[in-house]
Each structure stands twice: as C-alpha cells, then as structure tokens.
Amino acid sequence: MKTILTIVRKDLNRFFSQLTSVMSLVIFYIILGLLLWYMPDIGILDGYYAGLDIYFSLVPILLIFLLPALNMDALSGELAAGTLDLLLIRPVSSFQIVAAKFISGLTIVFIGLLPSVVYVITVYFLANPVGNIDMGAIVGSYLGLLLMIIVFTSISLFASAAVTVPVTALMLAITLCAFWYWAFFLISRLPLFYGAWDYWIQYLGLDFHYKEMGQGLISFASIVYVLSLTYIFGQMTWWRIQNIRYQ
Amino acid sequence: MSISVQNLTKRYGQQVAVDQLSFTAHKGEILGFLGPNGAGKSTSLRMIAGLLKPDSGRVFYGDLDIWEQPQEARRFMGYLPETNPLYLDMYVREALSFYARIHQVSRDTVEQTIEKLGLPWEAHKRIRHLSKGYRQRVGLGIAILHDPSILILDEPVSGLDPNQLADIRKLIRNMATDRTIVFSSHILSEVEQICDRLLIIHRGELKALDSLRSLQAQQDGRQIIVAELEPRISFDQIMEIDSLEHYEPVGENKIRLVARSGRDMRRDLYLWTKAHNVTLLESRVEHTSMASLFEKLTQ
Numbered sequence: 168m169k170t171i172l173t174i175v176r177k178d179l180n181r182f183f184s185q186l187t188s189v190m191s192l193v194i195f196y197i198i199l200g201l202l203l204w205y206m207p208d209i210g211i212l213d214g215y216y217a218g219l220d221i222y223f224s225l226v227p228i229l230l231i232f233l234l235p236a237l238n239m240d241a242l243s244g245e246l247a248a249g250t251l252d253l254l255l256i257r258p259v260s261s262f263q264i265v266a267a268k269f270i271s272g273l274t275i276v277f278i279g280l281l282p283s284v285v286y287v288i289t290v291y292f293l294a295n296p297v298g299n300i301d302m303g304a305i306v307g308s309y310l311g312l313l314l315m316i317i318v319f320t321s322i323s324l325f326a327s328a329a330v331t332v333p334v335t336a337l338m339l340a341i342t343l344c345a346f347w348y349w350a351f352f353l354i355s356r357l358p359l360f361y362g363a364w365d366y367w368i369q370y371l372g373l374d375f376h377y378k379e380m381g382q383g384l385i386s387f388a389s390i391v392y393v394l395s396l397t398y399i400f401g402q403m404t405w406w407r408i409q410n411i412r413y414q
Numbered sequence: 415m416s417i418s419v420q421n422l423t424k425r426y427g428q429q430v431a432v433d434q435l436s437f438t439a440h441k442g443e444i445l446g447f448l449g450p451n452g453a454g455k456s457t458s459l460r461m462i463a464g465l466l467k468p469d470s471g472r473v474f475y476g477d478l479d480i481w482e483q484p485q486e487a488r489r490f491m492g493y494l495p496e497t498n499p500l501y502l503d504m505y506v507r508e509a510l511s512f513y514a515r516i517h518q519v520s521r522d523t524v525e526q527t528i529e530k531l532g533l534p535w536e537a538h539k540r541i542r543h544l545s546k547g548y549r550q551r552v553g554l555g556i557a558i559l560h561d562p563s564i565l566i567l568d569e570p571v572s573g574l575d576p577n578q579l580a581d582i583r584k585l586i587r588n589m590a591t592d593r594t595i596v597f598s599s600h601i602l603s604e605v606e607q608i609c610d611r612l613l614i615i616h617r618g619e620l621k622a623l624d625s626l627r628s629l630q631a632q633q634d635g636r637q638i639i640v641a642e643l644e645p646r647i648s649f650d651q652i653m654e655i656d657s658l659e660h661y662e663p664v665g666e667n668k669i670r671l672v673a674r675s676g677r678d679m680r681r682d683l684y685l686w687t688k689a690h691n692v693t694l695l696e697s698r699v700e701h702t703s704m705a706s707l708f709e710k711l712t713q
Binding site for chain 1: 464467508516
C-alpha cells in the first residue's frame with residue numbers, strides 16, 4: 168500500500184503543479200457554469216422548481232470528455248517518456264501501478280468535482296421555502312455520478328495504457344466512454360430490437376443505470392454492473408502493463 | 415553479487431538482435447560493453463536489467479534468476495537506461511525522493527546522493543531546466559539511490575563535459591569496489607579508463623571478452639617496436655636482426671620494426687645497437703589502439 172500511495176502522491180503533485188492540467192478543470196467549470204446558469208429556458212434560474220436535474224444530465228456528457236483528458240497522460244505519457252521502464256525495474260508490481268494510477272485519477276476528479284457542492288448549496292437557498300429540494304434524488308444522482316466516474320476512469324486508464332501517444336489515448340477513451348454511455352440506448356432503438364429486446368439492450372448501457380440512480384433507485388444489479396465494467400477495463404490495463412513488462 | 419548471463423537470445427522477426435550471449439561479471443569488476451550502433455548492446459542491457467524478456471537464455475544476479483524471482487532481484491539492481499527517462503516537470507530532490515520512497519530508503523540517503531553527485535546547487539531546480547550533463551547525474555542518482563549490488567549503466571557519460579566526466583569516472587570507480595558494474599559507452603577512451611574487462615558485441619554476437627591488455631596482445635600477433643636511433647644509419651643494416659621481419663622508416667631517425675611471428679625482438683634490438691655502437695634514444699612497443707581493436711573486431 169505504501170508503494171501505491173507513493174505513486175499516487177507523485178501523480179497528484181505532478182498534476183496540480185501543471186497549469187495545463189488545472190486549466191482543464193477550470194474550463195470544465197466555465198462550460199458547466201454557463202450551461203447551468205445562463206442557458207435560456209433550461210438553465211436552473213429558468214426552471215419552475217429548485218433542482219439540479221439539468222446539472223446531473225449535463226455532467227455525464229462533459230465527463231465523457233473531461234475524464235479521458237485528465238487521464239490521457241497517466242500511462243501513455245510514462246510509456247512515451249520511458250519513465251514507466253524505471254518503475255517496472257523496481258520492486259513495484261503491475262497491480263500496484265494500475266491501482267495507483269486508478270486512485271490518482273479518481274482523486275483528481277473528486278477534488279475537481281468538490282466545487283460543484285456550491286451548486287447544491289445555491290439551489291438549496293434558492294428554493295422557496297429554503298431547503299425545499301429533493302435531497303434523495305440529489306444524493307442518488309451523486310452516487311450515480313460517482314459510479315460513472317469510476318467506470319470512465321477505468322476506461323480512460325486502459326486507453327492510456329493501450330497507446331503511447333496521449334492524444335490517441337484521449338480519442339480512444341472518449342470513443343469507449345461514449346460507447347458505453349450511449350451506444351446501447353441507440354442500438355435498442357433499432358426496429359430489430361424495438362418493443363422486444365430494447366429494455367435489456369438499454370440495460371447494458373451506463374446511461375440506463377445512471378438514470379435509475381437519479382430517480383433514487385440504487386439497485387444491487389447497477390452496482391455489480393458498474394464494478395464489473397471497472398474490473399474488466401482494470402484487468403485489461405493490468406494485462407497491458409504485464410505485456411510491456413514481459414515484452 | 416555477480417551477474418551471470420547464459421545463452422541470452424532475442425529475435426525481432428527474422429533478425430537476431432542478440433545471439434547466445436553468455437558471460438559472467440564479478441563483484442568489484444567494471445565490465446565495459448562495446449559495440450557499434452545496432453550491435454545489440456542496449457537490447458542486451460535491457461534483458462540483463464529485466465526490462466526485456468529474452469526468447470531464450472537466463473540472467474542471474476548471484477543465485478537469483480531475474481525472471482523467476484523478479485521482485486527480489488530488482489532490489490539488488492540499479493539501471494540507467496540510454497535514454498535516461500526522467501520526470502522533467504519534477505524537481506531534482508522531489509524525483510530522487512520519489513524513487514527513495516519506492517525503495518523505502520531514508521531522506522538522508524537522498525541528501526547524500528545529491529551531495530555525492532554534485533547536485534546541491536541543482537536540487538531545487540526542475541529537471542527540465544537542467545543541462546544534459548546534470549540530467550545524466552540525476553539519472554545516475556536514481557540508479558544508485560538504493561545502494562544496489564549490481565549497476566547497469568547504458569551510456570552514463572554521454573553529454574558530460576570533461577570536468578563532469580572526471581567526476582563521474584571517479585564516482586563509478588569508487589562504486590565498483592563492492593559492486594558489479596556493467597557499463598556501456600561509445601566513447602572508447604572512457605571504456606579504456608574505467609573498465610576492468612571489455613565485452614565486444616557485433617550483430618548480436620559476442621566477439622571478445624577479456625581485459626584490454628589481453629585483447630591487445632591477442633590482436634597484435636606480431637610485436638611492433640618504434641625506435642629512434644642516433645647517429646643516423648642506413649636502415650638496411652638493421653635487417654641483420656634475426657627476429658626482424660621488415661621495417662618502415664617513420665621519420666629522419668625513427669623506424670618501425672615488425673618482428674617475425676611469435677618472436678620477441680627487444681633483446682635482439684638492444685644487442686644490435688650495442689654491437690654497432692648506435693644509441694637507442696627511444697624505443698616503445700606499439701600496441702593495437704583501442705580504436706583499431708574495436709574496428710578489427712566489429713568489421
């Protein structure tokens with residue numbers, strides 16, 4: 168665990184000491200803030216009731232781009248620079264490397280999402296009477312968001328390990344995240360499946376489980392689904408590191 | 415702890431990068447790895463460092479097979495790759511501290527390493543802002559931080575200025591007293607000065623493995639003496655020397671004498687000068703230079 172924490176600490180220091188990395192979080196909040204507070208008709212201020220529905224429907228779309236951007240360098244950068252070689256010849260296992268990169272990725276996003284609590288507080292005080300908001304739905308949506316971040320981080324790490332060019336890792340991760348979020352819903356709309364298999368095909372998509380949690384329905388199946396996806400991509404990242412180690 | 419390499423082979427498709435390489439390097443020894451570009455030096459060193467799996471063959475650090483007990487073996491090995499990969503955005507002390515924590519080495523050791531490598535003035539700088547020579551020192555620092563018994567240095571002196579070269583040479587020599595060092599460089603004079611034995615590799619094959627003196631003796635074959643004589647004589651007279659095969663004048667009074675195969679000409683030359691009342695101002699046995707030795711073995 169000490170080795171994992173050492174790598175996590177190094178990654179966090181490197182991330183927060185680089186202006187470009189921090190700027191990606193700032194840009195995320197600028198885009199999100201503009202959409203939430205200034206977008207006519209659907210913005211929070213134009214709503215009929217105090218809620219964060221718009222926030223929770225926009226954030227997954229932004230995360231499809233943000234998480235791959237935050238993690239694109241995690242392994243591909245180290246692979247390209249050769250610094251991964253220096254880790255591989257030390258008493259550090261492939262599991263420790265993957266776990267450390269995963270924890271670093273999650274920590275960065277969680278730190279990045281902390282300021283969004285301000286939105287909850289703002290809406291809480293905007294409500295009439297004060298505090299008249301559906302806290303259950305908000306907590307459920309945050310939990311859904313958390314699980315989605317876990318999956319997207321795992322996918323982004325795999326993409327970052329699969330290629331040595333960070334921009335290619337970014338494109339691959341965006342494609343994979345978008346696929347797991349939207350593809351199954353779109354496939355279920357095909358006439359071949361519509362009205363027959365559409366529910367079960369939608370069930371395979373991340374958006375289905377996220378929406379379910381947003382309604383306060385946190386099922387065991389959804390948690391198993393999310394953790395399984397995370398494990399599959401984590402395992403593929405581990406295989407890739409093993410492959411590099413024993414090339 | 416010694417390094418034992420047994421029949422190491424690596425192929426890339428049809429091309430054999432390293433072919434049945436075997437050698438042993440002992441504790442206290444600096445083994446120089448020499449070869450032209452593309453000879454298989456870095457591939458061999460990567461396999462010896464455990465970064466590249468050979469198609470066949472084994473590498474032992476002492477009794478530890480590095481592919482059977484990798485975690486244990488890695489604790490004893492320090493490696494400086496040819497490309498010297500570093501986190502350029504990290505500070506020197508920060509980078510060294512990171513690897514120290516990975517090896518569970520104390521903070522004091524980090525400071526000692528900084529001192530040992532002459533980095534105190536650079537420790538607070540980002541690696542990105544260091545010159546190539548200082549980056550090389552940081553790479554070396556990372557390799558030796560955990561006091562490894564085995565040190566594999568791939569081109570450690572490239573990019574260093576003459577003063578830095580002398581410092582690093584001294585450091586490597588000092589470290590060799592209780593370690594096994596495998597050292598590769600394309601600077602022949604460096605290898606000549608630092609290494610106890612040389613391993614010359616060409617197209618993946620081991621061409622020679624011995625001390626420089628032994629290799630020179632093997633390659634010399636015939637003894638060559640360059641002599642300066644006084645007064646000036648007709649060089650033809652010198653053919654009286656029985657062990658002399660032929661000569662070539664190299665200056666007004668200077669002559670290069672080539673002995674018959676397997677013959678030592680020194681005594682004969684001395685006796686001949688004495689008999690002819692010729693003064694021998696200078697005489698030296700000419701060895702095959704490092705460069706021509708390298709050229710001969712890798713052509």
